[in-house]
Amino acid sequence: MDGNFANQQFVDIGALEEIPRLGARSVKTTSGDIGVFRTADDQVFALRDHCPHKQGPLTQGIVHGTSVTCPLHGWVISLATGQAQGLDSGCTPRFAAKVEHGRVLLAFGPAA
Amino acid sequence: MNSMTGIRKKLVVVGNGMAGMRTVEEILRRAPGMFDITVFGAEAQPNYDRIMLSPLLAGDKTFEQIVLNSLEWYAEHYIQLIAGEAVTEIDRAHRTVTGAKGTVADYDILLLATGSNPFVLPLPGTARPGVMTFRSVADVEQMLTIAAPHKRAVVIGGGLLGLEAAHGLNLRGMAVSVVHLMPTLMERQLDASAAHLLERNLTERGMAIYTCADTQSFDGEGEDGPVHGVILKDGRRIAADLVVMAVGIRPNVNLAKSAGIACGRGVLVDDAMRTCDPAIFAIGECVEHNKQCYGLVAPIWDMAKVAADHICGVAQSGFVPAAAGTRLKVSGIEMFSAGMFMGDETTEDILLRDAGRGVYKRLVLRGDRLVGAVCFGDTRDAGWYFQLLKDGEVLGELRETMISGPASVSSDPNKTLTMMPGHAEICGCNGVSKSTICNAIEAFELCSVDDVRAKTKASASCGSCTGLVEGLLKLSLGDKFAPDAVKPMCKCTSNGHDEVRRRIKGGGLKTMHAVMQALEWRTADGCASCRPALNFYLLSAWPGEYVDDAQSRFVNERVHANIQKDGTYSVVPRMWGGTTTAGELRAIADVVDKFNIPAVKVTGGQRIDMLGVKKEDLRAVWEDLNAAGLVSGHAYGKALRTVKTCVGSQWCRFGVQDSTAMGVALEKATWGSWHPHKVKLAVSGCPRNCAEATIKDFGVIATEAGWDLHVGGNGGIKLRGTELLCKVTSEEEVIEYACAFLQLYRMEARYLERTAPWIERVELKYVQEKIVDNAELRRALFEDFLYAQKFTQTDPWAQEAASEVLGRKYSAMAELV
Secondary structure (H helix, E strand, O other), X not given: OOOOOXXXXXXXXXXXXXXXXXXXXXXXEOOEEEEEEEOOOOOEEEEXXXXXXXXXXHHHOEEEOOXXXXXXXXXXXXXXXXXXXXXXXXXXXXXXXXXXXXXXXXXXXXOO | OHHHXXXXXXXXXXXXXXXXXXXXXXXXXXXXXXXXEEEEEOOOXXXXXXXXXXXXXXXXXXXXXXXXXXXXXXXXXXEEEEEOOOEEEEEOOOOEEEEOXXXXXXXXXXXXXXXXXXXXXXXXXXXXXXXXXXXXXXXXXXXXXHOOOOOEEEEEOOOHHHHXXXXXXXXXXXXXXXXXXXXXXXXXXXXXXXXXXXXXXXXXXXXXXXXXXXXXXXXXXXXXXXXXXXXXXXXXXXXXXXXXXXXXXXXXXXXXXXXXXXXXXXXXXXXXXXXXXXXXXXXXXXXXXXXXXXXXXXXXHHHHHHHHHHHHOOOOOOOOOOOOEEEOOOOOOOEEEEEOOOOOOOOEEEEEEEOOXXXXXXXXXXXXXXXXXXXXXXXXXXXXXXXXXXXXXXXXXXXXXXXXXXOOOOOOHHHHHHHOOOOOEEEOOOOEEHHHHHHHHHHOOOOOHXXXXXXXXXXXXXXXXXXXXXXXXXXXXXXXXXXXXXXXXXXXXXXXXXXXXXHHHHOOOOOHHXXXXXXXXXXXXXXXXXXXXXXXXXXXXXXXXXXXXXXXOOHXXXXXXXXXXXOOEEEOEOOHHHOOOHHHHHHHHHHHHHOOOOEEEEOOOOOEEEEEEXXXXXXXXXXXXXXXXXXXXXXXXXXXXXXXXXXHHXXXXXXXXXXXXXXXXXXXXXXXXXXXXXXXXXXXXXOOOOOOHHHOOEEEEEEOOEEEEEEOOEXXXXXXXXXXXEEEOOXXXXXXXXXXXXXXXXXXXXXXXXXXXXXXXXXXXXXXXXXXXXXXXXXXXXXXXXXXXXXXXXXXXXXXXXXXXXXXXXXXXXXXX
16 A cells, blocks of 8 residues: 555545644545544645554544654654654554645555 | 847737736846837836835835836836726737727737736625725725724735735724634744744734634625624624725636636746747736746746746746745734745754744755745844755755854853843843842852742743743852753653743743743644643633643543543443432443443442443434433543542441532532543541542541541552541531642642642642641632633533534544445
8 A cells, every 4th residue: 555656546535624633534444444634734644543553543643743642552653654653663554645625635545 | 030120029018017017127128129018007007016015005105115117117118008908808810909998009929917816705795895805006095095093904814915904904003803714824824833923923913813714794884885894604793994805816817818818727828938829928926837826926027037038039948936935024023934834744844932032933854955944033044044945955064053043153141141231130020130140149059940939039930031040040150050850841842841830820821832932842733742731731720711622632531531442432421429320320221222332330430331332422322321411420531530439427327427428519519620630539428438538639538526638649550548638527628628629739730640649749748738727828729720610510522412513523534435
């Protein structure tokens, strides 16, 4: 899923306003939940809604800068790379997401 | 070329504004006399500096002072100016244009510089007299017919143009309100931190700023009489004698479109500024180049050069949009932003906050290059940053010091302090001078900031001069000064919890942004460690004023339930003093059946825990529980949890007081209160202590004579028994002491510090002095507690179940199946 975001189909999942600033919402897909995160300056990122540590729901964590802190055990995951920060190691798959005309677009299909 | 044969080509310019005339100037510079030039302008005036409309409105400038090309200039250059006549038709086949008054002109080359039109919100009442836009000298003249001291103006749009209009009207003595759709002002130029400072500055100038405010309509006299007010979608009304809409611009493409020239949002041009018709060029705000439209002047000047090169045929240049910088032209506000000031996942920030000077600087770096900058409060270095940004220069060693500017002189604070005269004021709050502090340090052999605070009051109020006081201690004591090793709250700040709390209260800091600015936070929006703490400190310092920030709360407090290891939640309704009824139990049983809740357990706090509830079911579960009179037990919060009781004198043969009723009364008084950590209470009906009151934060044990009050106990990893606070006789006293104790705890303990470690730190004697020995203080703490309770004793479950917006977070944003 990671890596090549080119040629992917983007799907409109809703208005940017539906995600709180410094917050997240989940999107249900047939292959599991994807978390869509919004930073203070309105960038959006999408990650599998599972912490690499014990599968905690990252959408329920606190978003700060371009990171999210998992609610279960406090791992800090980079929204941009999906990588655990600091001394922890692990990675959460990421997906392409973008905002166009106030709508959030998510590409969740397999990479082309 | 034709000029050699004496037959000049005809250049017609449609639009007598800044873009068009700048291109004409560039053409004259390259090839004077090459063209017969005719300029059509819809406005009656010669070309003026539209950027200066705000000073014109403010009365800082006269129209003559903002004219760029006088009528004489047109005459000198043999340019025929047809002012006050818009072009209504282009005949591309015959290469002619026709004006609204019938003037016809032939062209060999046509330059479209029709600019843009202000966007007018299509709302009821838009056509009322007094509702206008801010785009031209005519608009300013019209505003000035209404503007007068004490009249009310509402500016819709808190962007660059809107705020400049607001500033101008404010200087005319009007009471100005700004209505802005987005949460922060100038979001296209400023990040949230800088926008906060801007909003504060404008508010201090007497403007009222409404953010997240969507306009619904304009009311006024009769059907279509003058405007009297602006109605917002949330129902608020702002009185207005004048309404200025500054909500954006639209490229003016009507003429080009009607002539069949390819248009998108703007007139489409290539890198040479040529339209799809090779004889027609376009420039300025009316064009769209590479999917981009432009509203700032710098790129438009670049366009003018390129267009002139091609029109004169002297060079094959191409338009490349350069980074543009923005400044706000409001006197007394220094603001600059350029490039990617928001940054993204590939960039890093260097941040500087100087609370004393109200300065905020953010430099955005990608790799070793500067790609964006925001400066607020001090723009002396903005030009330098902008140059570094435009040049894309490799920063290397500059990176270390660039945030302090190019002149980055070794700013040794001690040197500054040494130079300061003795009478210089260090602490503004308490009016303490340098010599007062230095003399006190010497006379009383003071060696810490706390000593200085106790003796002189310097830095004892808002605390913003703490650094200076430390500096003076260092100067006086030299190496003997050992600053207290304060553990910082988190990596975002060097301040400890106590200092942050003091500054919030003393400095009147009422928002997260205000705290982060005043205390010079190193990150733009804190981290998962400091944000919940700040949210609590602000909430407890400013009850009823501070708006709780859900995004700064741990998930449990955000969704009012406890997250479990599998991502489901547990739900615990409140059972007052551990009592319940058949009706409540039946409702719980029904909920468990209805929602297939897999586990039910009795908690240690004498309540019932439903475990394994799916997040999307939470609201429906609460709704059913609410219907039976059950409310949130706050089992998920850094808050008042339970009041455990035994059955007491009502049933027990040993009971000496009604401990159950006492427990219920305590819980009714204290539920809903937020604390640095969870808080548990208990009431036992006799010294056998069946309610285990001696391992609670506040434990009450009945005696023949009244009640013993115990504090500072907890179970958990580090078991601690309570210490006896005092003995009281009446139930009213139990309530007053309990509330006063909780108030002292939550105002003074550090976030995530339970009562047990807090009391070990400050010692029981300190608590007794405040709660037992000082009746006046106890009473005041009690009243503060009751006041704050007015704002928190609302069942969060009922609120979340009822609100569509609050309810969003419990469901998926979309289902893609």
